[in-house]
Amino acid sequence: MFKRRQVQPVDHVRKPFFTSGGRPKNRFRVPLPEMKAAQMGNHGPGLKTFREIESSGRWGSLHHAHFDWWMFPIDDGSRQEFNVFKEDVEELKADQEYLSNYRDAVRLALKAWGWDVDAAQMYQPQEKGMGWTNWDVRLAKICRSLWLFEQADYLDSVQKFARVIKPNGGFRYAGINLDEILYMRLPHEGTKSPPSPHASDDNQTV
Numbered sequence: 001m002f003k004r005r006q007v008q009p010v011d012h013v014r015k016p017f018f019t020s021g022g023r024p025k026n027r028f029r030v031p032l033p034e035m036k037a038a039q040m041g042n043h044g045p046g047l048k049t050f051r052e053i054e055s056s057g058r059w060g061s062l063h064h065a066h067f068d069w070w071m072f073p074i075d076d077g078s079r080q081e082f083n084v085f086k087e088d089v090e091e092l093k094a095d096q097e098y099l100s101n102y103r104d105a106v107r108l109a110l111k112a113w114g115w116d117v118d119a120a121q122m123y124q125p126q127e128k129g130m131g132w133t134n135w136d137v138r139l140a141k142i143c144r145s146l147w148l149f150e151q152a153d154y155l156d157s158v159q160k161f162a163r164v165i166k167p168n169g170g171f172r173y174a175g176i177n178l179d180e181i182l183y184m185r186l187p188h189e190g191t192k193s194p195p196s197p198h199a200s201d202d203n204q205t206v
Contacts, residue, residue, distance in 0.1 A: 013180040013191045016148055017085045019076045025087040028080045032091060036098055038070035038082070039105070046071065047101050050108040059129030062112040068138055071105045072145035089148055099149075106142060106154055110161065120157040122164070132165050137173040143181035152186045159184070 020026070030038070041048045045065040053062050069079035073092070077083050084092065092098050110117040114130040123130065139162060146155040162171070162181055171178035185191040 013147075013183050014076075016188050017075045019083070020085040024085060026080070026083050026085045029083060029088055030081050032095060032098070035070070035073075035082070035092065036095070036101075039098065039101055043070050047105050047108075050105060054108055054111065057127055057129070059112045059127060061129075062109070063129075063133045063135070068141045071102075071109075072142050073148075074141055074144045075148060077141070084148065089150075093149060102149070103151065103154065106146065106151075106158070109138070109142060110158060113161070115157075115161045115164075117154055117157045117161075120160050136171040136178055140171060140173070140178040140181050143184060147184040147186065147188075147191075150186055150188075155184065155186065 029035075037043075038046065040046045045062075045067040049065070050062065053059060069077050069082045073082050073084040073088075075083055075085060092102070107117050111123070112130060113132050114123050114126045115121075116123050139158070143155065143158055143162070146158060159182060169179040169182055171181060183191065
């Protein structure tokens, strides 16, 4: 009889760019112009769609869209062409238009969940369609992306949101414990990152 794998507790964070193998840049990543085009929507829902949703108030439609890979790049996503290592992040952060749009995308994604990322508190009253959707993996990707991009103010705010919705942790995706989002600190050297005793769980991509 199939026995569901037990989710192990997590009190550490995978090191930044842990999948890079020491390489400073992801050689499979699309060029900057394509990263910016994807951010605006040429690979699927992008910032243009986000802003249209904000204008129309149709927050529910954002909850069902798929866009995390190009909107909130991380180091271990399942779409390798959008994954980022250290020099990729530096390149993207150096482009002021990209960085401004990146932060606006975070603002709007959190707004759909009812969270004011700038004020670090819930919107009151909330508009129709706003609210937490139990999409733990999206929240985890946003947190890790903000951590890799060293956006301290937004990372602090999104972590506060995480503690509001799940004060005791328990973030999950397909049996993977995502509670590392509660332990990320900046600078990266200040984050607790010992070797994981559950490496097979840690290295799965989403």
